[in-house]
Amino acid sequence: MTSRQKAANPLSILLVDSNEVDSERIRQAFEDYNQRVQKAPPDEQSRVACASRIGGPVQLMIVDTLGKAYERLETTRPDLLIANRQLPDGSGIDLLSAAGDAPYPVLIISDRSGERSAVEALKAGAIDYVVKSDEMLAAVPNIAADAMHEWQLMLEHQSLQNEVAEIPQRQQHHLGRELHDGLGQQLTGLGLLARSLAKRLRQAAPREQEMAEQLANGLDQALADVRDLSHGLMPVPMDARGLVSALEALARRVSKQSGVKIELRHENPILISDNETATHVYRIVQEAINNATKHAQARTITLMLEADEHEAIIEVRDDGSGLPEDLHTRQGMGMRTMFHRCQLFGGSLDIYTHDDGGTRVRCCFPLNPVKRRVE
Numbered sequence: 001m002t003s004r005q006k007a008a009n010p011l012s013i014l015l016v017d018s019n020e021v022d023s024e025r026i027r028q029a030f031e032d033y034n035q036r037v038q039k040a041p042p043d044e045q046s047r048v049a050c051a052s053r054i055g056g057p058v059q060l061m062i063v064d065t066l067g068k069a070y071e072r073l074e075t076t077r078p079d080l081l082i083a084n085r086q087l088p089d090g091s092g093i094d095l096l097s098a099a100g101d102a103p104y105p106v107l108i109i110s111d112r113s114g115e116r117s118a119v120e121a122l123k124a125g126a127i128d129y130v131v132k133s134d135e136m137l138a139a140v141p142n143i144a145a146d147a148m149h150e151w152q153l154m155l156e157h158q159s160l161q162n163e164v165a166e167i168p169q170r171q172q173h174h175l176g177r178e179l180h181d182g183l184g185q186q187l188t189g190l191g192l193l194a195r196s197l198a199k200r201l202r203q204a205a206p207r208e209q210e211m212a213e214q215l216a217n218g219l220d221q222a223l224a225d226v227r228d229l230s231h232g233l234m235p236v237p238m239d240a241r242g243l244v245s246a247l248e249a250l251a252r253r254v255s256k257q258s259g260v261k262i263e264l265r266h267e268n269p270i271l272i273s274d275n276e277t278a279t280h281v282y283r284i285v286q287e288a289i290n291n292a293t294k295h296a297q298a299r300t301i302t303l304m305l306e307a308d309e310h311e312a313i314i315e316v317r318d319d320g321s322g323l324p325e326d327l328h329t330r331q332g333m334g335m336r337t338m339f340h341r342c343q344l345f346g347g348s349l350d351i352y353t354h355d356d357g358g359t360r361v362r363c364c365f366p367l368n369p370v371k372r373r374v375e
Contacts (some may be wrong), residue, residue: 010057013071013144016083016092017109018064025137026082030060033141043083058141066090078104080144085110085117085129096124105151107144109136127151187226191219202313243270243278247285247303258293266305270312272367277345281314281363284341284349287334288316288361307367316361322353 013030061076063069065265066089073081073095083092085108087173092108105127110117118129127147130136136143194216201209244266251262272278285303292298293332298320335351338361342349347365354360 010059012076012078013080013082014076014078015060015062016069016087016095018084018088020135022132023062026140027060027062029138029140030058034058066094080104080148081106083108085234091122093121096126105147107147108273163368167273187219187223191216191223194219223315228268243272243281246282251303254289254293260298261300264303268307270305270307280341280345284338284363285314285316287338291334291357292318292320296322310367314363317357317358322357322359
C-alpha cells in the first residue's frame with residue numbers, strides 16, 4: 001500500500017473514555033502526529049509515518065459510554081479500540097466480548113493501577129493494559145503503534161499455525177481421493193474381469209474357475225479395505241450437505257458395531273462449504289461417540305444439530321456414567337485433540353455431566369466466521 005493510499009484510507013481508532021480532559025489530550029496527541037505526517041513532503045510522508053511507528057494518518061473517533069461504543073461498532077470496524085477501564089455504564093473490558101473475532105486489537109487504559117484489573121483485561125483478550133499518566137497520554141500514538149504491531153504479529157503467527165495445521169489435512173484428503181478414485185477404480189475393474197473369467201472357465205476348467213472366484217473375492221475384499229481407508233482419511237463428502245451425510249453414516253456404522261442406539265436429530269441441515277471445518281467437526285463428534293460407547297457404557301446416544309444463518313451447534317448426548325471426577329488431571333489425548341480442533345475453526349467446546357446423568361459434548365461454531373486480515 002502506497003503513502004497516497006494510506007492518506008486516502010486513514011487508520012481508524014475508536015476511543016471510549018468519559019474523561020473529557022484525557023480524551024482531549026489523546027485527541028491532541030493524534031492531531032500532532034497527523035500534522036507531522038501531512039506537513040512532510042510527499043516523498044517524506046512514508047518515512048515520517050514509519051518513524052512514528054503507526055504507518056499512516058489516523059482518524060480518531062471518540063465516544064464516552066459503552067452504549068455509544070456498541071452502536072458505533074455495529075457499523076464501524078476500527079483498526080484499534082482504546083477503552084477506559086472505568087466508564088459511566090460499565091467497564092471497557094466489556095467491549096472485549098463485543099470485539100469477538102474482529103480483526104482489531106483492544107487496548108485498555110485506566111486511571112488506577114492494579115494487578116488484578118490488568119490480569120482481568122489481558123485474560124479477556126486485551127492487547128495491553130496501560131495506566132494513565134501525563135507521559136502516557138502524550139505517547140498514545142506510540143502506544144497505539146506498539147499495540148497494532150503486536151496484533152499484526154499475532155495474526156501472522158495464527159495464520160502460519162493454521163496453515164501448518166492444514167497441511168496434513170490436505171495431504172489426507174489428497175491420499176483419500178487417490179485411493180478412492182484411483183486404486184479403488186482399478187480394483188473394481190479387476191474384480192469385474194475376474195468374475196467374467198470365472199464364468200468362462202465354469203465348464204471348460206472347473207479348477208481354474210475356482211481359482212478365478214477366489215481371485216474375485218480377494219479383489220472385492222481389497223476394494224472394501226481401500227474404501228474403508230479412504231473414508232477414514234476423507235470422512236466428509238466434498239459438498240455443502242456432506243457433514244450431515246457423514247454423521248448419518250457414522251451413526252449407522254457405530255450403532256451396528258457396538259449395539260448402542262444412536263439417533264441423529266436436526267430440523268435444518270448444517271450447510272458447511274469449508275470441508276476442512278466440516279472434517280474437524282466430524283472428528284469431534286466421532287471422538288465424543290467413541291468415549292460414550294467405550295468409557296461411559298452408554299446405551300443410547302443422541303446427536304442434536306441446530307443451525308441458523310450465522311451459527312451452528314452440535315451436541316452429543318449420552319446416558320452413560322458421566323465424566324470422571326479426576327477428568328482434568330487425567331485428560332487424554334483424544335479430549336485434548338477435540339479442544340484443539342475446535343480452536344482451529346473458531347468454535348467453542350463444552351464437556352460436562354448433565355444433572356440427569358450422562359455426558360454432554362456441545363460444540364458451537366460460526367458458519368461464516370470473520371476472517372482476520374493479514375496484510
